[in-house]
Amino acid sequence: MEDKRLRLDVGCGGRGTIWDGFIGIDIWPPPKEPRRPAEQYMQLDFVKGELPWGPGTVDEIVALHVIEHMLRDDGLILMKRARELLKPGCYMTVACPDLKKLCVAYIHENDRFWDHRYKRNNREVWPGDTLADKLNWAIHQEGHRWAYDLDSLRCLAVQAGWGNVQPIPFNSPYHTRKDHETGIVCMRGAA
Numbered sequence: 012m013e014d015k016r017l018r019l020d021v022g023c024g025g026r027g028t029i030w031d032g033f034i035g036i037d038i039w040p041p042p043k044e045p046r047r048p049a050e051q052y053m054q055l056d057f058v059k060g061e062l063p064w065g066p067g068t069v070d071e072i073v074a075l076h077v078i079e080h081m082l083r084d085d086g087l088i089l090m091k092r093a094r095e096l097l098k099p100g101c102y103m104t105v106a107c108p109d110l111k112k113l114c115v116a117y118i119h120e121n122d123r124f125w126d127h128r129y130k131r132n133n134r135e136v137w138p139g140d141t142l143a144d145k146l147n148w149a150i151h152q153e154g155h156r157w158a159y160d161l162d163s164l165r166c167l168a169v170q171a172g173w174g175n176v177q178p179i180p181f182n183s184p185y186h187t188r189k190d191h192e193t194g195i196v197c198m199r200g201a202a
Contacts, residue, residue: 016070019096021089022077027052030073057092058085069096072103073185076192079107079155083167086157090171090197097199104185105168106194108149111160113191117146124190149191161193173197 020028020035027046028035035052042052055061058081072093078086093103116124125137125145137145137152150158159167161178168176179186179194186194 017064017068018071019069019073021057021072021074021093022080023052033071033073058088060092062092062096064096066095067098070098070101072097073105074103075106075185075187075194076108078105078164079157079159080153081156083157086167087171090168090173094172094197094199099199099201102196102198104179104183104194104196105164106179106185106187106192107159107164108155108188108191109160109193110150110158110163112193113146113149113158116191117142159193161195164193164195168195168197174200 014032016032018030018033020030020033023029023033023035023037025037025039026042026044028051029046033051035046036055036057037052038054038056040054053063074089074093078089081089090103090105097103115121120142122142125142137148139145139148165176175198177196177198179196181189183194183196186192
């Protein structure tokens with residue numbers, strides 16, 4: 012039986028969504044080597060509202076490691092737009108690097124946190140000669156423009172009109188970088 016739910020992966024990145032049953036959305040052109048079939052990727056600007064769906068038509072939205080790539084005002088727009096699109100009783104999951112975890116690791120000079128697994132393509136993901144370099148890299152890497160912790164994500168969601176905002180469950184499949192990320196799940200209430 013075919014799943015007919017409309018599920019969106021907002022800001023999925025240039026290679027498309029990794030999630031089965033989702034349509035990946037990003038501002039980047041369609042990927043040359045997509046992770047999923049090409050029809051599961053749409054080049055759209057979610058924040059600007061270039062969307063083919065109307066209010067109350069979407070069943071689920073994930074925005075994983077995308078909100079930190081925009082200024083806070085655009086993050087607020089993302090949260091409002093997602094709330095408008097979702098059907099009542101449906102939810103959005105947002106995850107991003109956790110400013111608090113990064114700062115605690117910096118303050119406690121936790122070399123193991125900064126060095127234990129952050130290598131990609133034979134390069135450090137958070138390079139630097141000092142912990143300050145690594146912290147700055149973590150906060151500003153790859154176009155990051157705003158840093159959040161759990162409280163600031165919750166505050167943003169409430170300002171966007173969400174009433175039911177919970178921390179992302181530790182066992183959620185969308186909570187992929189548990190050692191340095193935070194996240195929330197926002198449930199769309201009745202219209």
